[in-house]
Amino acid sequence: MTDSTQPRTSTQRWSPALVVQLREATQPREAAELLAAADVPVFPCVALEKRPLTTHGFRDASLDPDQVADWWRRWPDANVAMPTGMASGIDVVDVDVHACGNGYDAILSARTSGLLGDPAWMVKTPSSGLHLCFLHADDASQPSWQVPRKHVDFRGDGGYVVLPPSHVTQDDNTIGQYEVIDIATHQPDSVDAGALRRFLDPPRPTRSPADLPVVGTRPDRLAAWVASLSEGERNHGLFWASCRMAEAGERFDVAADVLGGAARQAGLSDRESLTTIQSAYRIATRLGADSTRSGCPRPMQAVEGVRL
Structure with missing residues (x-):
């Protein structure tokens, strides 16, 4: 990350009110400024894509309001993204939708088996997949992984996700949006990424x-x-x-x-x-x-x- 300030804990940075503000943001720049002010590092991605615009991708994510403003002056149509895991305080279980299948059966099975609790909020992705967003346990490092045959990815340390209200062009040339669709009204759970991976694979x-x-x-x-x-x-x-x-x-x-x-x-x-x-x-x-x-x-x- 480009800032030397020590980030606050997940519960200090994230709150239902902050996620409501993210849901109401109408432009990626607005979301970027909002999150950087809340100590959540962000970085720009190519307009209508998931590719980072910065040289080192999510490693360039910043909290500096001047840096964030400069990025969006340079790329006004850029999407907004954040690193996952310890950097942002959020772990994401990514439920993919592909032409050959989707990860919903696997995730519902994991929830039924008690291996996946309630996230803090959920984001519908442009492909009609889901990002299940969990507060990161501040004393635990959980690296990112993929289980392709179950169409489920985990985005933790070493990963990133594109954020609402970004838009991405799909394989059929339609344009879809990232949208916050549900926010927990009770104390959310954390996710044991290792146990989930062993269950899926x-x-x-x-x-x-x-x-x-x-x-x-x-x-x-x-x-x-x-x-x-x-x-x-x-x-x-x-x-x-x-x-x-x-x-x-x-x-x-x-x-x-x-x-x-x-x-x-x-x-x-x-x-x-x-x-x-x-x-x-x-x-x-x-x-x-x-x-x-x-x-x-x-x-x-x-x-x-x-x-x-």
Whole structure:
């Protein structure tokens, strides 16, 4: 960033009132000036595009009102964007819409499973996707990632998003706008990006673990084996054992109890263990099929179905 001032915490910078002002901004320049004044760094992007206009992209984002004013004097039609993660105090779960599918089924499944709480606000993107905007946990660094086959991206440290009221030209040459469509009226949740990624893209061993149990799928033997696993083997081993229990017809709550306790002995956290067991059961019981399998919901229907 181009400023040396220490940014305030997420809760100090962001408030429902600030997001309301962002929603009411009519020009990208107006939004840029508003956010910079609130200690949120911004930078310009090419008009009707997502490409940064500055030399170093989001790393040039600034809080300096003179710099912001100079950028928009130079490029009056520029879109406005901000870096995500610690820099701005906002983590974004990006639900994409592509010709081959969209990420709504995956996100709704994550919410139903308790792995994705309520964001502080939501932005409808020009493609009818969603930006779920979460307040960044100030003591945690969460790098950006993508899960292309589920059409979901995470924009945290090392990423950026284009902001309302910017406009972008779509593949069909139509022009769409970024719009704030929902603002939380209650205390929003943060997002555990690592857990969400493991849920969307669970570990899939390319081969069975080398030290397999030799007694089939008895829960007590599987649990004893999981408890003996060392670091580097634990997640894959727990995933494999969970799949075996699911395939044997064991109930999920039984697997969570038996294997969860064993994974705790091996050194995994309860949350990490539960996420891995859930992922295994979803795959083994074919509940985690891609959204393209049975046809994707129309994007606008899906947008309307996700509410705070």
